[in-house]
Amino acid sequence: MIEISNLVKKYGKNYAVNDISFSVEKGEIVGFLGPNGAGKSTTMNILTGYLSATSGSVRIAGYDILENPMEAKKHIGFLPEHPPLYLDMTVKEYLDFVFDLKKCNLNKKKHISEIVDVINIGDVYKRPIGHLSKGYRQRVGIAQALISSPDLLIFDEPTVGLDPKQIIEIRELINSLGKSHTVILSTHILPEVNAVCDRVVIINKGKIVANAKTSELEAVTGVRKMKVKVCGPRTEVLSAIRSINGVTGAEILPERDGDSTALLVESDTGADIRKPIFNTIANRGWQMIGLEAFSASLEDVFIAIIDKNKKEEN
């Protein structure tokens, strides 16, 4: 659906995007992740044809965005960082306008009313956009992206500035859109990626530092974590667990459950250390009352990857 190869965007002497390449398959929901100023918005603006790249190419549904912009743009629904809304228009007038602007061939009335239902903006349909709250404006922005019934949706930080309930609603919406669309969304909020995306592309300082399935992200960092609860003397338990083969680190968590001690144990992704832990504790006569996989949060992954990158640079 999208093929990006060797994309470079320079502002003066600075690289906003520095030689990135990746592709997105049809039907995928891809999270585009990175700290503020990493080059996410720049990349998205290039994908949609709003900016031109210094070098490199972007193909949307087989059409080059520079050589054949008209065809390429017909496949894209874009929600920029700030939804592009005319505040003096009502939602109805605005969606009618976007429908005409995108040269859409469907039945106008029926198509727009379907979208209004899906996005749930029926109760503000006749109101001026300038009077709407941030959450509703964001929805109208998403409706705008859907109007041309594109097969590719590009959302730039779709949940920024929304309240928690709205965030959940928008995520659910994106999830349901993902069933029939290819979606690429940028964010710097990590749980969002876990909640929504099949795959993550992490970008930092204009370069891609990771590109993996959301479920395989742990493997990227090379660490697996689990939480173990043991009833026994704290320091001895800690040193016993640290001495197990395959354990790369252990620490006591500030968590109490009766007389037990909770430990966070790190191991290599290759080794399964659950049996050795159980045996060690049982042999000492202690009791294990809990063992759960502590999947590395995206925060950990993110920081680990960026740190790793820094070290490699040095």
Place this chain on the structure above:
Amino acid sequence: MGAIYKRELLAYFKSPIGYVFSAIFFAISGICFVSTTVSQGSTNTSAYFAMVLMFFVILIPLLTMKLLSEEKKLGTEQLLLTSPVSLVGVICAKFFAAFTIFAGTLGVSSLLNMLALYDIASQQEYVIAKMNLPTFIGCIIGVLLIGASFIAIGLFISSLTENQIISAVVSIGAFALIMASSAFAANINNTVIRVIVKWFSVMDRFIGFQRGIFDITALVYYISLTTVFLFLTVRVYEKRRWE
């Protein structure tokens, strides 16, 4: 392109700006018309049009100040430029929307003026001949062409900023300079500068129309001036996209 044109026309009447433009235009043209023709019992409208043109310095910026600056400020240009519409299409749609409001207002006021001309002329024989229509129609064509050039220049200035006040002030300054250029061009000693300033003196080429002469070189001049500034506006966007 049609969608943008339609929206832009609508926008003029969603905000007070369209009404304000038309109201000021009618007031100014009314006062000028009465003082140069009706009160003199004359049907010669060349002085009237020359006077109205002076007010274009403040009238045209009303139409053009927010055309592109507002799009930039609201971020809606991102919608326009990522839609399957060419850049030239976007700029032309904006231009023609402003031109439509301008020409429509001029049309309505000209109809009223014609009625008044008929009334003045009907006091004498040969009514139609006395109405002095060649001058009147020639001037309208000239004013339309000058209006188009000014709208293109205003549009260009509005593409340079996201602040409509700055856009308006710069446009007023530019139009005032253009209006004054024919007056001070004669006093410039340096030939090169004089030729350049003369080239911009939009008013000089209006004289033919005032005499009821359809001057093809003036037509070409105004259309070229308009095209050049529309082209420059397109270039502003292209440059911004690439830098």
